[in-house]
Amino acid sequence: MRRAAIVAPLRTPVGTFGGSLRPLRAEDLAAQVTRAVVEASGVDPALIEDVVFAQSYANSEAPCIGRWVALHADLPITVPGLQIDRRCGGGLQAVVTAAMTVQTGAADVVLAGGVESMSNIEHYTTTARWGSRAGNQTLYDRLDRGREMSQPAWRFGAISGMIETAENLARDFGIGRDAADAFAARSHQRAAAAQQAGAFADEIITVPVPQRRGEPVTVDRDEGVRPDTTPETLARLRTVVPDGTVTAGNSSQQNDAAAACLVVAEDRLDDLGLEPIGYLEGWAAVGCEPSRMGIGPVGAVDKLFAKTGLGFDDLDLIEINEAFAVQVLAVLSGWGVKLDDVEDRLNVNGSGISLGHPIGATGVRILTTMLHELRRRGGGLALETMCIGGGQGIAAVFRGVS
Secondary structure, three states: OOOEEEEEEEEOOOEEOOOOOOOOOHHHHHHHHHHHHHHHHOOOHHHOOEEEEEOOOOOOOOOOHHHHHHHHOOOOOOOOEEEEOEOEOHHHHHHHHHHHHHHOOOOOEEEEEEEEEHHHOOEEOOOOOOOOOOOOOOOEEHHHHHHHOOOOHHHHOOOOOHHHHHHHHHHHHOOOHHHHHHHHHHHHHHHHHHHHOOOOOOOEOOEEEOOOOOOOEEEOOOOOOOOOOOHHHHOOOOEOOOOOOOEHHHEOOOEEEEEEEEEEEHHHHHHHOOOOOEEEEEEEEEEOOHHHHHHHHHHHHHHHHHHHOOOHHHOOEEEEOOOEHHHHHHHHHHHOOOHHHHOOOEOEOEOOOOOOOOHHHHHHHHHHHHHHHHHHOOOEEEEEEEEEOOOEEEEEEEEEOO
């Protein structure tokens, strides 16, 4: 099989919930980063054979968002597109799906990406079409409802949402509030240091945001990073559930962002004049108990290492998506890895707690940041892992080039 190369990974800044990117819908964010990837790579748009985009909170305003974005970004009419949803793992799955398309020879060049505008996720009803004979009609918040309905209640019972799954891991692995707050502060401090050092300059595009009055405002920095965060400031926050561990400060954020890259057959790179930043080496996905969805990366990495023969000693960077601080610590414990032993390789520029977690975009956002960091370090192997609502885990290894 041909190797799948990653070319020109880029991302928008990550906007806070209701923040500066709120005026842009998901399809607008995705189209902006798509245009930027095409421009940065120099690829002839007519050579793109498919557009694979992940979105976890899709709707009928932009159905089949891969195709919608291809049209919105002014790609040739002949370029098709599709939509992927593996919830939190959707962005990484989009890249993997594009890679499989390339590896099998079905295409030479595919654009892969992920997007979420959590600020614009709508409310909906399931009873309005045919009406109701009496009583009220419920208007659901799709954002909350998607978490509550991530598994069939008849089989697993009611799970109130992702916070419950994190608290379950905290109890299972004996993780306390202090440890969770310390890890969350670490995330913000690392993201702030990377931001100040200009580490994200090569991966973030500048996004113009229309205003109701006046000229568009440009956004070029991640909005959720709080440089002054410390364990002491986080300790002042209330836990979400009484006597729990999870707070707003040691959980991932709700965000708006898009990220994308080209996935190209290695044997076509020279012909097309494209320069790779990395290659997909292997991937795996598994299911796990929905009430403990955060532990998904443990099984996924076990499966991935069994397939590839790799181990943690082979890795130069390790990424865990930081749905919750306790989730990261539980995964490390499940791997039998101590935080001190991977301190200089794990989430070195922050992640979901600090940079944010725009669900469908996160997998490609992590990939983008990770491969740019590998290039600064002269190449090597990087592991990307994600837990997934509903009880899944996904992991992939990429080889970076200098």
